[in-house]
Amino acid sequence: IAAHVLSLCKTDDELQRCGHELIMYQKRNLFNLLKYMKYLVDTMNTNNITWGVGRGSSVSSYVLYKLKVHKINSMFYNLNVNEFLR
Numbered sequence: 376i377a378a379h380v381l382s383l384c385k386t387d388d389e390l391q392r393c394g395h396e397l398i399m400y401q402k403r404n405l406f407n408l409l410k411y412m413k414y415l416v417d418t419m420n421t422n423n424i425t426w427g428v429g430r431g432s433s434v435s436s437y438v439l440y441k442l443k444v445h446k447i448n449s450m451f452y453n454l455n456v457n458e459f460l461r
Contacts, residue, residue: 376409377401383441392450396438399460412444432459 377397384390400409419426420443429445435454439445449456 376406376413379413380409380438380441388450389437389441392437392456393441396436396456396460399456400438403460409438409442412439413442416443435459 380393380397381390384393400406418424427445429439429447433439434445434447435449435456435458437449437456440448447454
């Protein structure tokens with residue numbers, strides 16, 4: 376999942392942000408959650424199921440934005456991922 380997320384990055388800033396977040400996810404043993412979220416989003420896209428824009432502290436995760444779990448660009452809004460992964 377880490378390789379996939381990093382492959383979605385287009386700039387060095389995105390790579391650094393995702394790399395930092397992925398380390399945080401790894402330390403908390405959350406890679407399986409990221410894999411599931413990618414599966415869920417892919418399944419919903421395949422079946423034309425609409426879900427929300429995003430809410431709560433999860434929108435501070437740029438990795439979740441890259442996986443299209445939500446539609447809030449946390450780098451654009453300068454949101455701190457520590458609000459989500461405490």
